Amino acid sequence: MHNQAPTTTFATYIKLYILTMSPQHFHTIIIGAGPAGLSCARILASSGKSVLVLEKNKKIGPKICAGGVTSSGLSQAIPERLVERQFPIQNVSSTFQKTRLVAKEPMVSTVNRENLGKWMAETALEAGATIKTGLAVKELTDTEVVTSQGRYSFEFLVGADGSNSIVRRFLKVPATKIGVGIHYHIPTSMPDMVWHLDPQRFNTGYCWIFPQARRTSVGAYSFRDDMSPKILKNRLHSWLEGLNIDYHGLQPKAANINFDYRGWRFKNIFLAGDAAGFASGLTGEGILPAIISAEEIAATILDANHRPSRLNKLIRNHNRHTRLLLLAGKNKFCCQLIMESLMLALKLKIIPFSTLEMAH
Numbered sequence: 575m576h577n578q579a580p581t582t583t584f585a586t587y588i589k590l591y592i593l594t595m596s597p598q599h600f601h602t603i604i605i606g607a608g609p610a611g612l613s614c615a616r617i618l619a620s621s622g623k624s625v626l627v628l629e630k631n632k633k634i635g636p637k638i639c640a641g642g643v644t645s646s647g648l649s650q651a652i653p654e655r656l657v658e659r660q661f662p663i664q665n666v667s668s669t670f671q672k673t674r675l676v677a678k679e680p681m682v683s684t685v686n687r688e689n690l691g692k693w694m695a696e697t698a699l700e701a702g703a704t705i706k707t708g709l710a711v712k713e714l715t716d717t718e719v720v721t722s723q724g725r726y727s728f729e730f731l732v733g734a735d736g737s738n739s740i741v742r743r744f745l746k747v748p749a750t751k752i753g754v755g756i757h758y759h760i761p762t763s764m765p766d767m768v769w770h771l772d773p774q775r776f777n778t779g780y781c782w783i784f785p786q787a788r789r790t791s792v793g794a795y796s797f798r799d800d801m802s803p804k805i806l807k808n809r810l811h812s813w814l815e816g817l818n819i820d821y822h823g824l825q826p827k828a829a830n831i832n833f834d835y836r837g838w839r840f841k842n843i844f845l846a847g848d849a850a851g852f853a854s855g856l857t858g859e860g861i862l863p864a865i866i867s868a869e870e871i872a873a874t875i876l877d878a879n880h881r882p883s884r885l886n887k888l889i890r891n892h893n894r895h896t897r898l899l900l901l902a903g904k905n906k907f908c909c910q911l912i913m914e915s916l917m918l919a920l921k922l923k924i925i926p927f928s929t930l931e932m933a934h
């Protein structure tokens with residue numbers, strides 16, 4: 575107790591000092607320097623708006639993520655050097671079926687999130703955005719953001735702060751539909767991209783092998799209501815062991831993926847990416863939804879009459895994915911039937927693989 579008192583007093587003085595300072599003003603403040611925050615910052619700053627991005631981590635980029643992006647989406651919009659591997663062949667299996675989907679062009683590519691984040695930060699800075707790292711936002715009001723280094727006022731606020739968003743909590747928007755992804759980075763680049771839908775093991779979820787240039791993400795995703803993270807990890811282990819993939823001695827990494835979409839525009843405050851719940855509840859894909867939603871938010875901030883057609887399309891796909899997930903989650907039989915029907919439809923090319931993409 576004796577040691578704590580001076581620290582508390584010092585922290586109280588700092589807080590009082592910050593509160594007496596006049597806030598620095600920005601046209602838009604963006605909380606979070608992930609794909610959503612940095613895309614929004616680049617567009618607003620290149621239109622001459624004063625933009626501040628606040629990121630709690632010291633380094634921009636590292637994120638628990640397999641780095642899979644659809645080739646028709648993100649990998650068209652980033653420099654070629656950021657694409658780690660490209661896959662015209664998708665190996666998809668379920669409990670009873672197995673297929674190789676072959677296309678002329680790559681269907682899915684992989685990126686390294688650290689490299690993607692670094693490039694996105696550079697482009698936002700070049701456009702004129704201010705980025706402050708190592709600065710977690712802990713307090714918000716309708717007009718100001720309070721950090722340990724000062725107060726900042728805004729005309730517009732964008733919550734691009736991921737699945738545990740402080741902006742979403744400030745807006746009192748609940749988030750109850752949450753997925754969880756867990757993966758290992760195996761330190762070699764494995765040959766093939768693999769998706770395994772197995773209701774016996776993963777209920778409505780699935781597991782994957784996503785190779786990058788020098789490493790491979792092997793992991794599993796599930797809706798938290800269907801399976802706890804602990805069971806998901808054990809099931810992933812048993813799948814990896816069956817494939818003789820050695821994960822021993824490696825650190826598993828897990829994170830939540832919010833897909834509980836309940837709106838993106840709240841007067842002068844916006845939610846983008848995972849903060850808004852734009853990731854797919856079915857596949858966990860969230861990078862492209864984060865970018866599309868952020869670009870549409872930036873366009874809306876710049877022009878109140880902007881018609882967000884790409885975002886509306888994303889929301890339609892998002893809702894379709896959620897409906898399918900909830901239907902599959904009703905019972906094991908329903909889930910198995912949906913997964914096997916999906917497999918058959920993919921195999922017979924009744925539906926294209928891109929049906930599973932959020933931005934399609």
Ligand SMILES: Cc1cc2nc3c(=O)[nH]c(=O)nc-3n(C[C@H](O)[C@H](O)[C@H](O)COP(=O)(O)OP(=O)(O)OC[C@H]3O[C@@H](n4cnc5c(N)ncnc54)[C@H](O)[C@@H]3O)c2cc1C
Nearest residue numbers: 606608609610630640641642711735736755847848860861
């Ligand atoms: C295991 C796993 C595998 C995945 N694989 C894929 C995949 O292959 N393809 C795909 O498309 N998606 C994948 N995803 C999902 C994807 O990572 C996310 O959907 C995506 O990163 C969302 O981007 P975002 O910008 O909305 O949020 P984030 O990338 O989470 O960025 C939010 C940022 O906000 C910062 N922040 C949070 N709170 C504060 C605060 N209070 N103050 C300041 N800063 C704050 C965070 O530090 C972070 O940098 C995966 C997720 C997991 C867990």
